[in-house]
Amino acid sequence: MTNKLTEEIVRKVPKVLLHEHLDGGLRPKTILELAEKDKIDLPEGTPEAIAEWFHRGASRGSLPLYLEGFGTTIAVMQTKEALERVAYESLIDAHLENICYAEMRFHPGFHTQKGLSLEDVMNSVLTGMSRAESETGIKWGLIVCAMRNMEPSVSMEMAELAVNYRNKGVVGFDLAGEEAGHPPKKHVDAFHYIQRENGNITIHAGEAFGIKSIWQAIQWCGAHRIGHATHLIEDITLDESGKIIQMGPLAQYILDKRVPLEICLLSNVQTGAVSSIEAHPLPIYWKYKFRITVNTDNRLMSNTTMTNELMTIIKHWNFNLDDLEKLALNAMKSSFLPYKKRLDLIYNVIKTEYAKIRIEMEK
Ligand SMILES: [Zn+2]
Known part of the structure; x- marks a missing residue:
């Protein structure tokens, strides 16, 4: 049977986004306007050219090179107005492709270069996100990131910030940045505090x-x-047909405990985490029922959207409407929102909207 899922349908289905960086998803036009206001030089002068510049920079097959473009987005996110606008637009853009729940993440410490306090930074971002919710109804949560290449004391400061803001929209704590040579264990005190x-x-x-x-x-x-x-x-041994011969103890633990995996397909190709989309382990994780979720990582740098990530999966592995619903449910179950709010989105948004679309498709 041919796959009936068009881009129009995929854009319309309710989606859940758990992994997206606030400083990696700016609108190209916004970057130009903010840079002009703050007198910051940019390498390109039109939205198309600057978008292409970010994407080209991110697609060089290495995570450190992928991360370079963030210096430029962070440079234009140093005022209360800029932070509020970027946070607001990130959720508006999510809403425009029918993301019903989004968790955005960022490292607040990057935004104090021109004198803002960490509290100014947090309040501005949270104000922008609340404004987007009141206009569109989109639900959201904010994740505070510590950075692996920074001192553990900075991670602890970020962990305290995350806890202080948990009743104001912060739902979780993350460790981001360059991975090789920076083991998570170094930041263990911050995680134990959380x-x-x-x-x-x-x-x-x-x-x-x-x-x-x-x-x-x-x-x-x-x-x-x-x-x-x-x-x-690497913890899973497969035979030539892709059947699992042996599963290592970590993979088994992750499978058994239903640990959610935030898959970012196109970003993985760009950073060289995989050599191609075809080489990505996503279909194996899916086949053996790991709890996978699909995410954009950085809509600007990776030149992507949730619709685009899902279309890529459909094209390569022939996912159907039931599969997309399962991915949305996986992500909603795995979100850091309180249980009752998760159930509300599962039953009153995701399941009801999918049921409607299923009927429309069968007509
Ligand atoms: Zn990420």
Whole structure:
């Protein structure tokens, strides 16, 4: 049977986004306007050219090179107005492709270069996100990131910030940045603090480094979700037909405990975490029922959207409407929103909208 899922339908279905960086998803036009206002030089002068510049820079097959473009987005996000606008637009753009729930993440410490306090930074972002919710109804959560290449004391400061803002929209704590040479274990004190405060933890792991990084993230730092987990496949032995011969103890643990994996397909190709889309372990994780979710990572740098990520999956592995619903449910179940709010979105948005679309498609 040919796949009936057109881009129009995929844009229309309710989607859940758990892994997107606030400083990686700006509108190209906004970057130009903010740079002009703050007198910041940019390498290109039109929205098309600057978008292309970011994407080209990100597609050089290495995570450190992929991360270089963030210097430019962060440079234009140094005022209250800029932070509020970027946060607001990130959710508006999500709403425009029918994302019903989005978790955005960022490192607040990057935005104090021109004198803002960490509280100014947090308040501006949260104000922008609340404004988007009141205009569109989109639900959201904010994740505070610590950076792996920074000192553990900075991570602790970020962890305290996350806990202080948890009643104002912060739902979790993350560790991001360059992975190789920066093991999560170094930041264990910040994660233990979050654990003692009953907080939620996700950690980027297994993107630019092997399974040891994923193992440390879960078993040392208490991660409830894993960002990427691309290299988890190294713990799984397959035969030539793709059948599992042996599953290592970490993969088995992740499968059994239903640890959610925040897959970012196109970003993984751009950073060289996989050599091609065809080489991505996503279909194997899916076949053996790991709890996978689909994400954009950085809509600007990776030149992508949730619709685009899902279309890529449909094109390569022939996912159907039931599969897309399962991915949305996986993500909603795995979100850091309180249980009752998760159920509300599952039953009153995702399941009802999918039922409607299913009927429309059968007509
Ligand atoms: Zn990421």
